[in-house]
Amino acid sequence: MAELHDLTALEQGELIRSGETSPVELTEHYLQRIERAAAVSSEYVDGAFAFLDPDAARRRAREVAAVGPVGDGASPLAGVPTAIKDLNLTRGVPTAFGSPAFAGYVPEVSDGVTLAIEDAGMVSLGKTSTPEFGSPCYTEPEGRPPAVTPWDTTRMAGGSSGGAASAVAAGLVSVAQGSDGGGSIRIPASCCGLVGLKPTRGRISGFPMYGDPVGLATSGSIARSVADAAALLDVQAGRRIGDPTWAPAAGETFLAATRREPGRLRIACFDAPVIAEVDIDPEVRAAYDATTALLSSLGHVVEDIAVPIPPEAVGVFETCWAVLTALSTVTLTPEQRGTLRPLTRWLGERGEAVSGPEFGLAIGQLRRHAADALVALTPYDAVLTPTLATVPLPVGAIRDDTDPAADFEAQKRFTPWTSAWNVTGMPAISLPLHQSSTGLPIGMMLAARPAEEGVLLSLAAQLEAAQPWRGRRPPLW
Numbered sequence: 001m002a003e004l005h006d007l008t009a010l011e012q013g014e015l016i017r018s019g020e021t022s023p024v025e026l027t028e029h030y031l032q033r034i035e036r037a038a039a040v041s042s043e044y045v046d047g048a049f050a051f052l053d054p055d056a057a058r059r060r061a062r063e064v065a066a067v068g069p070v071g072d073g074a075s076p077l078a079g080v081p082t083a084i085k086d087l088n089l090t091r092g093v094p095t096a097f098g099s100p101a102f103a104g105y106v107p108e109v110s111d112g113v114t115l116a117i118e119d120a121g122m123v124s125l126g127k128t129s130t131p132e133f134g135s136p137c138y139t140e141p142e143g144r145p146p147a148v149t150p151w152d153t154t155r156m157a158g159g160s161s162g163g164a165a166s167a168v169a170a171g172l173v174s175v176a177q178g179s180d181g182g183g184s185i186r187i188p189a190s191c192c193g194l195v196g197l198k199p200t201r202g203r204i205s206g207f208p209m210y211g212d213p214v215g216l217a218t219s220g221s222i223a224r225s226v227a228d229a230a231a232l233l234d235v236q237a238g239r240r241i242g243d244p245t246w247a248p249a250a251g252e253t254f255l256a257a258t259r260r261e262p263g264r265l266r267i268a269c270f271d272a273p274v275i276a277e278v279d280i281d282p283e284v285r286a287a288y289d290a291t292t293a294l295l296s297s298l299g300h301v302v303e304d305i306a307v308p309i310p311p312e313a314v315g316v317f318e319t320c321w322a323v324l325t326a327l328s329t330v331t332l333t334p335e336q337r338g339t340l341r342p343l344t345r346w347l348g349e350r351g352e353a354v355s356g357p358e359f360g361l362a363i364g365q366l367r368r369h370a371a372d373a374l375v376a377l378t379p380y381d382a383v384l385t386p387t388l389a390t391v392p393l394p395v396g397a398i399r400d401d402t403d404p405a406a407d408f409e410a411q412k413r414f415t416p417w418t419s420a421w422n423v424t425g426m427p428a429i430s431l432p433l434h435q436s437s438t439g440l441p442i443g444m445m446l447a448a449r450p451a452e453e454g455v456l457l458s459l460a461a462q463l464e465a466a467q468p469w470r471g472r473r474p475p476l477w
Contacts, residue, residue: 004029009080009174009228010255016079017069023079027061027123030081034125034172037476044153044476047145048166050086051094052126057081061123069121076255077231078121083173085164086127087134088219089209090114097328098130098141098160099344101336112207112240113177113219120235128176129163132344133328137187137411138398139163142341146395149192150476151440155392158188164222165192170476175228177236181217182321183387183418186430189222190387190443193432193472195460197221197229200450201425202247205240211327214320214363215245216422225470226460229429230254233453247451257454258461265381265459267295267446268305273389273416275314276409281390287434287442288386291463294433295384298466302384308376309420313369314412317423319354319362326351346404370424374450377424381455385417387430387443417445427453429460432469 004012004026015021031054038045045052061079069078084090086098089111096102110118117124129147131139139147139162147162149155150170157166161178165188168176178185180198189196198220206212219236221229233254239246250257271280271288280288296302329340329348337345354362377383398414400407421428428447436442448456 005033005171005174008225009223010076010231012080012174013076013078023061023064023123024058026079027057027081027125030125030173031057037170037172041153041476043145044148044166044170045172047139047147048129048163048170048172049083050096050098050127050129050144050163053093054125057123057125064121064123067121075120075231075235077175077235079123080175081123081125081173082117082176083125083128083164083167084114084117085161085178086130087160087179088114088177090127093127095127097133099132100142100339101332109208111209112205113236116236116238117177122235125173128161128167130160131162132341133325134160134179134181134184135325135344135347136160136398136407137183137415139188140395140399142339148395149392149441150474151193152392153476154394155440156191156395156397158191158392160184161222162188165189165194165196168192168222168224169194169474175221175223175232177219177232178222179217179219180422181212181324182422183415185220185222186387186418186428186443186445187415189430189432190441191392193441193469193474195221195223195226195229195432196430196443197233198421198428199233199237199453200247200427202245203453204236205238205243207240207243210244212324214324214366215425216320216324226457226464227255227258230258230457250454252454254453254457257457260458262455262458262462264299264301265455266301266303266379267382267384268303268377268380269384270305270307271386272307274307274309274420275317276412276416278389278413278416280386283436284386284388284390284442287444291384291433291444294463294467298462308373309369309423313366313423316362316365316369317419319359320366322347322351323354323359324351342401343404343407347408366423373420373424377449381448382459383447385445387418387445389414389416391436391440391442421447425450427456429456431460431463433463433467435472
């Protein structure tokens with residue numbers, strides 16, 4: 001008999017609306033489940049969560065239960081437990097951005113994502129773990145256990161939304177928000193056997209900081225099903241007054257898009273790495289080939305194409321990435337700088353060495369590369385690549401505190417495709433369509449034209465129906 005945590009987030013929301021369970025009961029179920037998981041492996045729970053506040057979660061659940069889902073426009077996720085990434089400002093809740101430099105920091109305001117999740121009536125259990133300032137593609141924050149995949153707890157959960165993915169994959173929350181500036185939602189989704197959705201640029205407000213002048217980063221969804229990911233995007237999406245840019249409003253809810261057929265689509269495919277020279281794991285390549293065959297069997301037109309972004313774009317992206325890191329480090333005191341990880345310090349110093357005009361030129365160059373790629377991809381409704389070049393790597397396999405430059409290069413080899421869609425601003429999704437011979441997750445990534453999340457989600461739901469993954473459970477469940 002299925003337990004509450006075996007249900008999807010939408011199924012849990014439906015039980016709340018029908019009166020068969022309540023936000024209080026559901027929250028208590030997850031808190032007890034986390035306690036049991038901690039008794040088995042406290043390191044797993046501490047690697048997934050940067051901060052847990054059971055008492056605050058219980059108070060919030062009682063508040064939501066007292067109001068109940070209100071009106072026809074109420075979120076179907078009202079009352080469902082979740083958690084907020086440690087990069088997101090959350091008023092009154094410790095938020096360290098994955099760094100000892102901000103230990104003990106408690107924001108006085110919440111950002112737009114946190115507010116949207118609260119407004120939808122969801123119940124946050126705490127903060128999910130992230131690496132320092134969300135920079136690396138693995139989640140191994142200083143002084144804390146790493147976030148690991150429940151499919152093999154010796155292997156990484158990916159990053160930077162590794163804590164969120166680790167929590168969802170082990171059934172410690174039903175669905176979770178993440179953020180993605182170069183793959184930070186899709187990478188951990190692939191490592192943990194989940195759906196990871198990065199929406200189009202401007203779909204979700206950056207209120208109140210608006211701290212990414214390049215336009216690479218956005219919030220998004222980490223879930224066990226396409227429909228859950230879409231429902232959480234419905235929660236987060238929308239323009240706030242004062243936003244400098246925004247995506248055009250969708251003509252339907254994103255959840256509704258998962259419930260219609262996509263029609264016959266023209267889909268571009270390539271598996272040549274974009275940002276690094278790397279040999280693709282044979283099992284990843286076999287999964288990619290199987291996915292192209294599946295798409296063809298569903299009636300879509302599948303065409304091999306050349307990589308739409310030139311090699312010279314990589315250095316430009318790295319310049320922008322380093323400057324974005326510097327924005328997090330340049331105002332730190334000498335004492336705070338002394339706590340930084342070598343990778344953060346190296347990237348920050350590299351970014352601080354870039355002049356204002358050089359940064360402006362780099363943004364312009366990156367946007368021109370993006371424009372050229374968007375023109376090249378215009379004939380296609382979607383684009384398929386693998387998500388990662390290999391299965392989840394062992395914890396520590398990438399991190400190299402003695403040589404941050406080597407660490408950075410190893411990250412590029414692990415994730416040679418994901419950042420391309422941050423550059424173009426296209427929506428992209430990683431789907432857990434395959435597993436390795438040893439049972440490790442292998443994600444496949446689809447992207448769509450800007451602002452066409454509906455097409456992307458409809459196609460993703462079709463693939464989920466054709467090759468379901470719901471019955472898979474990791475050993476740590």
